[in-house]
Amino acid sequence: MDLTTKYMGLSLSNPVVAGASPLSKELDKVKALAEAGAGAIVMHSIFEEQLAQEALALNYYIEQGAESFAESLSHFPPMEAYKVGPELYLENIAAARKAADVPIIASLNGVSLGGWIDYAGKIQQAGADALELNIYLIPTNRKVSGTKIEKAYLDIVKAVRAAVSIPLAVKLSPFFSAPVNMARKLKAAGADALVLFNRFYQPDIDVEKLEVAPRLVLSDSDESRLPMRWIAILFGRVRLSLAATSGVHTGEDAAKLILAGADAVQVVSALLRDGIGQLTKIRDDMAELLAAKGYRSIRKARGVMSQKNCPEPAVFERANYIETLQSYPQSPAAV
Ligand SMILES: Cc1cc2nc3c(=O)[nH]c(=O)nc-3n(C[C@H](O)[C@H](O)[C@H](O)COP(=O)(O)O)c2cc1C
Numbered sequence: 296m297d298l299t300t301k302y303m304g305l306s307l308s309n310p311v312v313a314g315a316s317p318l319s320k321e322l323d324k325v326k327a328l329a330e331a332g333a334g335a336i337v338m339h340s341i342f343e344e345q346l347a348q349e350a351l352a353l354n355y356y357i358e359q360g361a362e363s364f365a366e367s368l369s370h371f372p373p374m375e376a377y378k379v380g381p382e383l384y385l386e387n388i389a390a391a392r393k394a395a396d397v398p399i400i401a402s403l404n405g406v407s408l409g410g411w412i413d414y415a416g417k418i419q420q421a422g423a424d425a426l427e428l429n430i431y432l433i434p435t436n437r438k439v440s441g442t443k444i445e446k447a448y449l450d451i452v453k454a455v456r457a458a459v460s461i462p463l464a465v466k467l468s469p470f471f472s473a474p475v476n477m478a479r480k481l482k483a484a485g486a487d488a489l490v491l492f493n494r495f496y497q498p499d500i501d502v503e504k505l506e507v508a509p510r511l512v513l514s515d516s517d518e519s520r521l522p523m524r525w526i527a528i529l530f531g532r533v534r535l536s537l538a539a540t541s542g543v544h545t546g547e548d549a550a551k552l553i554l555a556g557a558d559a560v561q562v563v564s565a566l567l568r569d570g571i572g573q574l575t576k577i578r579d580d581m582a583e584l585l586a587a588k589g590y591r592s593i594r595k596a597r598g599v600m601s602q603k604n605c606p607e608p609a610v611f612e613r614a615n616y617i618e619t620l621q622s623y624p625q626s627p628a629a630v
Contacts, residue, residue, distance in 0.1 A: 296582050297592035300334065302559040303462035303488035303536040305398045305425055307334035310593055311549060311578045314540050314561030315339050315402045315427065315466075320379055322390050324571065329395035331574040334559060336391065336399055337427055341384045343405030346414050381414065385421040398424040400464070406432045408450055415458040425462040428455050431493055432468070441472055448477075449484045456485025464488035464538065468495065469521055478533045488536035489529070490561065491522040513564035518542030523555045528611055530556025530601035544573075546580020553585065556598035 298309035313333040318324045320339055328336050379387060384401075391399045401423035405411050418426055430451060434444050448465075456463055463485060469492040471477045478489060499510040519542030526537050539552040540561040549560045565573045590596035598604055602611045609615060 296586045296590070297594070298578070298582055300558050300593045300597075301536070302335065302538065303425060303464055305335060305462060307398065307559060308332070309334045309578050309582075310553060310557065310559045311543075311574055311581065312337060312400075312538065312559045312561045313566065313574065314563040315429070316563045316567065318566060318571070319391065320387070322387070322394055325391045326394050327571045328566075328574065329397045331571050332578050333397055333574055335397055335424075336395060337561065338384075338388060338391065338399065338401050338423075339379070340402040340404035340429055341379070341381060341414070343403075343407065343409065343411040346381055346405075346411040347409065381417075385417055388418060388421040388423050392422040392424075400425045400427050402427045402429055402466075403455070404429040404431060405451065406430060406447075408447075408454055412451070412454045412458055415455045419459045419461050423461060425464065425487075426455070426459055427464045427466055427490060428452065429466040429490075429493060430468075431495075433495075445471070445477060445480070449480055452481055452484040452486055462487045464490050464536070466490035466493050466540070468493045469525070474525055475529060475532055478529055478535060482533055482535050486535060488538060488558075489533075490538045490540050491525055491529075492541060494518070494541050513568055514542045514544075515564075516542050516544045516548050519548045519552060522557075523552055524611055526552060526557050527555040527601045527605070530598045531603040543577065546577050546582075546584055549577050549581040550584045550596075551600075553581070553593060553596050554598070554600040556601040558597070 300307050300310045309332065311333065312335045313328040315337040317339055318328060319336060325336060388399060388401055401418040403415055403418065403426060415426060428451070430448055432444065452465055465481055465486045467489055481489065494514065496509060496511055498507045501508055519539065522539040522541055526539055529537055536558045537556060538559040538561055539557045543549055543552065543560045543562045544565040552560045562574060562577060565577065585596045602608045
C-alpha cells in the first residue's frame with residue numbers, strides 16, 4: 296500500500312507523525328523515532344514565556360539595575376523548568392535535521408503579539424522543515440469577548456506567517472464557537488495546516504492538602520473522537536492540511552482519522568506509555584486495516600468517511616446527538 300501523504304506541502308513517507316513531546320529533547324530518541332518510521336517529528340515546544348524571560352534577563356544585564364527584574368519574572372516558571380533554552384532549542388533542530396531523514400517540525404508556543412515571534416525566523420534559519428504554532432490560551436478576562444480572542448489568534452498567525460516562509464501549522468483548542476469559519480480565517484491569515492486539537496491539561500484539586508496542582512494524564516483512544524468529528528467536518532470545506540492529535544493509540548485509531556480526512560495523525564501518549572516501537576505498530580496496523588478495505592493508498596482512503604462523503608452526513612451533527620442519547624440502554628441497576 297502506498298502510505299505516502301502530503302502534509303502542508305511536506306512529503307511524508309506515511310501519515311504517522313511523532314507529536315510534540317519530551318521525546319524530542321534527546322537526539323537518540325529523535326533518531327529512534329525516525330527509525331521507527333515516523334512520517335515526521337514535531338519537536339517539543341519553546342515557549343513565549345521562555346523567550347521573554349531570556350530577553351528580560353538580557354535587558355537587565357545590559358541596563359544593570361532594573362530592580363524589578365526578579366519580581367517581573369515571578370509569574371514565569373523558573374528557567375530550569377524548561378530544560379532546553381532558546382539557543383539549545385535551535386541547536387537541537389539543526390542536530391535533529393542532520394540525524395533524522397524525516398521532516399522536522401519545530402513547535403513555538405505563545406499567546407500574545409510580542410518579540411518572541413521573531414524567534415520563528417531563527418527556527419527557520421536553524422533548518423526546521425516547518426513550524427507548528429501552538430496557541431494555548433485560557434481566556435479568563437471578563438472584558439475580552441470571543442471576537443477579540445479570535446482576532447488575537449489571527450494576529451499571531453499573521454505575524455508568524457510574516458516571519459517565516461516555511462509551512463505553518465496552527466495547533467488549536469477545540470473551544471471555538473464557529474470552528475469551520477475560524478479555520479477559514481486562519482487559512483486567510485497564513486496557516487497551511489491545522490493540528491486538532493490541543494489537549495488541555497486541567498489542574499486538579501488535592502482535597503487533603505487543599506492545593507491546586509497540575510496532573511498530567513495520558514490520553515486514551517476515545518479522545519480521538521473529538522478531532523475525528525471536526526476533521527470529518529472540515530475535510531473538503533477548507534484548503535488546509537489537517538493533522539489529528541489526541542487519542543491515537545492503535546492502527547485502528549489512525550485509520551479512522553485518515554478515513555475522516557486527516558493528512559497526518561500525531562502520536563504522543565502511546566509512545567510515552569508503550570515505547571517508541573509503538574509507532575511502527577500503529578503505522579503497520581493502520582496500513583493493514585486500510586488495505587483490507589481495498590484502499591491502495593492513503594490518498595484514496597483519505598476523507599472517505601468525512602461528512603462530505605459519508606453515506607449519512609447528519610451523524611456528525613445534532614441529529615446524532617439526539618440519537619446517541621436515545622440509544623443508551625437502560626441498565627437494570629438504574630431502574
Ligand atoms: C509529557 C507531554 C509533553 C508535551 N509537550 C508538548 C509540547 O511541548 N508542545 C505541544 O504542542 N504539545 C505537547 N504535548 C501535547 C502532545 O503533543 C499531544 O498534542 C497530546 O498529548 C495529545 O496527543 P496524544 O493523545 O497522542 O498524547 C505534550 C504532551 C505530553 C503528554
